[in-house]
Amino acid sequence: VLYQIFKEATEGVGIPEEWIQLIEARREVRELLELHEKVDLLVPRGSKSFIKYIQDNSRIPVLGHAEGLCHTYVDKEADLEKALKISYDGKVQYPAVCNATETLLVHQEIAEDLLPELAEKYRKAGVELRGCERTRDILDQIDEATEEDWRTEYLDLIISIKVVDGIKEAIGHINKYGSKHTDAIVSQKGSRLLEFMTGVDSSSVMANASTRFSDGYRYGLGAEVGISTGKIHARGPVGLEGLTTSKYYLVGDGQIVGDYVESEGKTFEHGELSDTWKEESDSLRER
Secondary structure: OHHHHHHHHHHOOOOOOOOOOOOOOHHHHHHHHOOOOOOOOEOOOOOHHHHHHHHHOOOOOEOOOOOOOEEEEEOOOOOHHHHHHHHHHHHHOOOOOOOOEEEEEEEOOOHHHHHHHHHHHHHHOOOEEEEOHHHHHHOOOOEEOOHHHHOOOOOOOEEEEEEEOOHHHHHHHHHHHOOOOEEEEEOOOHHHHHHHHHHOOOOEEEEOOOHHHOOOOOOOOOOOOEEEOOOOOOOEEEOHHHHOOOOOOOOOOOOOOHHHHOOOOOOOOOOOOOOOHHHHHHHHHHO
């Protein structure tokens, strides 16, 4: 139904017919993945296993993310009220999405003040808590967080909690276990915000805001086409503009490189391209 709506609406305003195709069978997907000479980019949206399959079975560039294992770190300099709201929203507001918080990291100096009240809020919302040894010393009746928990994207009302010695341990944990999607810090000290935001190797890093804000629409990019955790070209939430690349036009009048490399040759001068270069190119065609 969605395919038919897109097709009719776009063709009705003049977009060429057959620009959009509906592929449903697995055989058709496999055939598409082999069309590296005809297809410029794949933007898979779906489950972790589906995206991983696309990435592993095509030579076509893939813009995507395999998972969203996001963290919220509550620093010792955090405002407790903000920390409660942000930690709760990151997990509970919509847990089944890639920018939901899966692991909560809490500085040891603030853990006893924050965790009991936060745990009560989580439990009222039906969140299952799993924690490290120091977390379990503070909170009763929660399961032990295992090595596997630190690597798990729950996409559910489950959260793993770890008490850390400081901001460096938090950054190290995120860079080891995270998926480079979205991570957040709660702190009132600017230098610590900067240390975290520059130290965490993720495509989106939040300061005093929920991880749930990582979204193309919320970033002002318009309709979100995809999310990329890679480091080449577009990164993070990607709108239509993020899919564009550069193409260079050089209009000369007989120039050659030899004139510029001789000892007393010409020098390069760079300036803004004229707004009328396209019109000038049209005049070249006419001549």
